[in-house]
Amino acid sequence: MKMVGAQVATARVANGMTQRAFAEALHVDEETVASIEQGRRVLMPNVAEKMDRALGLPGILTVAANRLPEVDTIPAWAEEYMEREAEALALSWYNTLTVPGLLQTENYARAVLSCHVPFIGLAKIELQTAHRIQRQKILTRPVPPTLSFIISETALRDRIGGDAVYYEQLRHLHTCADFPTISLQVLPLGITAHAGLAGPFTLLETPEFQHLAYAETQRGSFLVRDPNEVSILSQKYAMLRSQALNFAETKDLLDRLLGES
Numbered sequence: 001m002k003m004v005g006a007q008v009a010t011a012r013v014a015n016g017m018t019q020r021a022f023a024e025a026l027h028v029d030e031e032t033v034a035s036i037e038q039g040r041r042v043l044m045p046n047v048a049e050k051m052d053r054a055l056g057l058p059g060i061l062t063v064a065a066n067r068l069p070e071v072d073t074i075p076a077w078a079e080e081y082m083e084r085e086a087e088a089l090a091l092s093w094y095n096t097l098t099v100p101g102l103l104q105t106e107n108y109a110r111a112v113l114s115c116h117v118p119f120i121g122l123a124k125i126e127l128q129t130a131h132r133i134q135r136q137k138i139l140t141r142p143v144p145p146t147l148s149f150i151i152s153e154t155a156l157r158d159r160i161g162g163d164a165v166y167y168e169q170l171r172h173l174h175t176c177a178d179f180p181t182i183s184l185q186v187l188p189l190g191i192t193a194h195a196g197l198a199g200p201f202t203l204l205e206t207p208e209f210q211h212l213a214y215a216e217t218q219r220g221s222f223l224v225r226d227p228n229e230v231s232i233l234s235q236k237y238a239m240l241r242s243q244a245l246n247f248a249e250t251k252d253l254l255d256r257l258l259g260e261s
Helices: 002-014 019-026 031-037 045-055 062-067 068-087 106-114 122-140 153-157 163-176 227-243 246-257
Strands: 090-094 146-152 182-187 202-206 211-217 219-225
Touching: 002 045, 002 062, 019 045, 019 202, 045 062, 045 068, 068 122, 068 202, 068 219, 090 227, 106 122, 106 146, 106 163, 106 219, 146 153, 146 227, 153 182, 163 182, 163 246, 182 227, 182 246, 202 227, 211 227, 219 227
Parallel strands: 090 146, 146 182
Antiparallel strands: 090 202, 202 211, 211 219
8 A cells, every 4th residue: 555655646746746736636635645645545446547547647556456455455445335335326235134224223323333243442333323324315315326225034133222223223114115216125034045145235336337246244345346247246136126025015014023012
């Protein structure tokens, strides 16, 4: 990261640009440029492409960003996904053990983050909870993205955070199910065929109509750009939609769960 940052700074200075002018050309904050040049922030591939164009470089920084060692690129991918999510045209989520982050209540999000082992501390939990709720602003954009969610019934049965948090989250899901831009389906327990046994994932369409996928593991995350791999996950998602309860059946299940309170 420090080496790549030094390359960015050297190229910028050679072009006679200040950090402020460079940041304006990239449409990013000046602090972002400073952090990258000092090796405190990972240079993401999409930002590297902009830098190459602004500096007249033949893809040098883009190559560097894409060839960073895995220990550096995992947080870069996560950060890039968050940026892509905020501007996405469409998002499709498949979740197995928790309610998707975009549909979580603040109390449920806090309870989920509190389950982290080892314990990350109250200050970090509050910071991450606030960030998760902030991401939900895309639901109220003037033109919201088209959103599809498939949630395993397991996530609706576990009472993370206790009964009060649990029922508040169920009520919120019931409300979200009526949003015109949201498709909510539950994958029921006891099914005899399951296209998502390999774990949760998200599909995303960018404003440039590029199709990406994103997945998280116990110790990291990765953004999938390869069209063949994205196609495979899209096929899995299509099959999961056919195996899940339809919209009306999902609402009925939520009604039954809420009726148990």
